Amino acid sequence: MALVEANLGINIRPKLVLDNRQSNKKIKIVKFKEEAYRILGICSSSTPSHATKIFIDYAKNIFLNIENTQST
Numbered sequence: 001m002a003l004v005e006a007n008l009g010i011n012i013r014p015k016l017v018l019d020n021r022q023s024n025k026k027i028k029i030v031k032f033k034e035e036a037y038r039i040l041g042i043c044s045s046s047t048p049s050h051a052t053k054i055f056i057d058y059a060k061n062i063f064l065n066i067e068n069t070q071s072t
Contacts, residue, residue: 004027005026005027042056
């Protein structure tokens with residue numbers, strides 16, 4: 001964001017990041033006309049730790065809940 005504030009470029013950020021940012025007159029937030037989507041992936045070693053397995057299960061549950069909420 002510092003480069004944008006210095007007028008040296010643009011940045012595409014999730015709405016969540018921008019909502020938590022303090023008001024700054026140097027930055028103009030522009031919404032896309034169409035919604036943008038991202039494809040997320042998770043990689044791990046062939047023998048992930050117990051904590052990694054728990055995290056992957058948790059992330060999958062969050063994703064499935066979001067998917068189910070958007071389709072209704």
